[in-house]
Amino acid sequence: MTCLDFRRLxxxxxxxxxxxxxxxxxxxxCEAHAVEHALFERELGLGLSVPVPLGFEERLLDRLTxxxxxxxxxxxxxxRRMLVVAATTVVTAGLGGMMWYRRxxxxxxxxxxxxxxEEAKSIMMGAMPRAEAVKALAEVVPLQRIEQIGQILHIxxxxxxxxxxxxxxxxxxxxxxxxxxxxxxMVSARKRAGHDGLHARVVPLRNGSVGMVGSxxxxxxxxxxxxxxxxx
Amino acid sequence: MKExxxxxxxxxxxxxxxxxxxxxxxxxxxxxxxxxxQEALLRGWRSYRGLREPGAAKAWLFSIVRNEFYRxxxxxxxxxxxxxxxxxxxxxxxxxxxxxxxxxxxxxxxQTYAEPLALQVLGGFSCAExxxxxxTTEGAVMTRLTRARQTLKRLVSAPGARWSGGGLx
Numbered sequence: 001m002t003c004l005d006f007r008r009l010x011x012x013x014x015x016x017x018x019x020x021x022x023x024x025x026x027x028x029x030c031e032a033h034a035v036e037h038a039l040f041e042r043e044l045g046l047g048l049s050v051p052v053p054l055g056f057e058e059r060l061l062d063r064l065t066x067x068x069x070x071x072x073x074x075x076x077x078x079x080r081r082m083l084v085v086a087a088t089t090v091v092t093a094g095l096g097g098m099m100w101y102r103r104x105x106x107x108x109x110x111x112x113x114x115x116x117x118e119e120a121k122s123i124m125m126g127a128m129p130r131a132e133a134v135k136a137l138a139e140v141v142p143l144q145r146i147e148q149i150g151q152i153l154h155i156x157x158x159x160x161x162x163x164x165x166x167x168x169x170x171x172x173x174x175x176x177x178x179x180x181x182x183x184x185x186m187v188s189a190r191k192r193a194g195h196d197g198l199h200a201r202v203v204p205l206r207n208g209s210v211g212m213v214g215s216x217x218x219x220x221x222x223x224x225x226x227x228x229x230x231x232x
Numbered sequence: 233m234k235e236x237x238x239x240x241x242x243x244x245x246x247x248x249x250x251x252x253x254x255x256x257x258x259x260x261x262x263x264x265x266x267x268x269x270q271e272a273l274l275r276g277w278r279s280y281r282g283l284r285e286p287g288a289a290k291a292w293l294f295s296i297v298r299n300e301f302y303r304x305x306x307x308x309x310x311x312x313x314x315x316x317x318x319x320x321x322x323x324x325x326x327x328x329x330x331x332x333x334x335x336x337x338x339x340x341x342x343q344t345y346a347e348p349l350a351l352q353v354l355g356g357f358s359c360a361e362x363x364x365x366x367x368t369t370e371g372a373v374m375t376r377l378t379r380a381r382q383t384l385k386r387l388v389s390a391p392g393a394r395w396s397g398g399g400l401x
Binding site for chain 2: 008043045053061064
């Protein structure tokens with residue numbers, strides 16, 4: 001495979017093939033191009049992810065219930081009133097619980113802000129040699145463990161929240177994920193946030209924590225579980 | 233009130249956001265996108281029981297949204313003169329905090345490029361699946377996707393551009 005073939009295939013957006021991987025691993029220029037392209041893909045995903053109008057899902061389902069299937073007998077008014085009160089209580093409790101569960105944590109939000117504002121600059125600052133990365137990350141999470149969950153595209157030090165963190169850009173199941181490995185920054189429990197199409201999780205580990213940012217919340221939850229289970 | 237089939241409801245809920253976004257990039261208008269998805273789901277619900285493979289529900293819903301969009305466009309064209317899909321302009325009044333550059337570029341992308349790109353990025357469909365949905369060949373889809381990305385990269389490239397990629401080694 002030539003560099004031209006590799007770059008043409010990148011532009012199709014199809015998953016990386018074994019041939020492409022082999023070429024990238026032996027061509028530093030295409031490796032750098034792939035990192036830059038991964039950031040372009042992330043911005044593309046965010047650009048396409050226009051905000052969904054508030055209450056959209058509810059309006060959809062309301063419309064279905066009004067115009068959709070054949071009518072069913074309505075319950076009597078007394079029972080209906082009871083059902084309305086019960087449903088309101090359940091919905092209120094559910095929304096309250098959901099809001100509590102989904103509240104944005106400031107540290108997780110900082111991770112998202114980093115990806116939105118600082119990530120490109122951090123990559124431009126340059127990557128660190130592998131041997132140095134192995135040593136730097138060892139106290140929080142061994143590099144080999146990160147490599148087990150996906151393909152590392154970039155790794156380098158970066159200032160974050162008053163400490164030196166380690167910025168890892170990786171591809172996991174075709175998704176671009178950013179990790180911020182934060183030695184010495186201890187958190188008591190898993191943190192979460194979501195903003196503008198990005199989600200963040202912060203996972204407490206032995207001697208620090210790891211922030212993870214990506215557009216797929218479910219994947220982040222799985223990775224958080226994997227990192228936690230591997231650290232214990 | 234009528235009950236929504238719980239299976240259909242969960243499928244609709246799971247994909248509502250991406251269906252809206254896909255419809256938005258077809259219509260380039262938030263209100264029209266919402267209308268298209270509502271109509272599409274209404275049609276979808278009525279024929280949901282006929283769906284043989286529940287695993288194919290996502291692709292099926294995206295196809296219904298696409299069909300509904302083209303049905304609406306063709307109805308509008310009949311009533312209000314010809315509407316060129318490629319000329320539709322974005323009416324997204326809420327600029328995002330991030331991705332603004334690329335979103336601006338996306339607004340200028342011809343429909344023939346935007347459609348497969350939205351299906352790939354938002355829907356996660358492969359070139360082969362998109363080819364089936366657009367009733368074209370896989371090669372044609374790959375060409376459109378390549379051109380879409382090349383166009384976007386060129387549009388967001390300023391001097392010292394981030395995504396220009398530089399020359400080959």
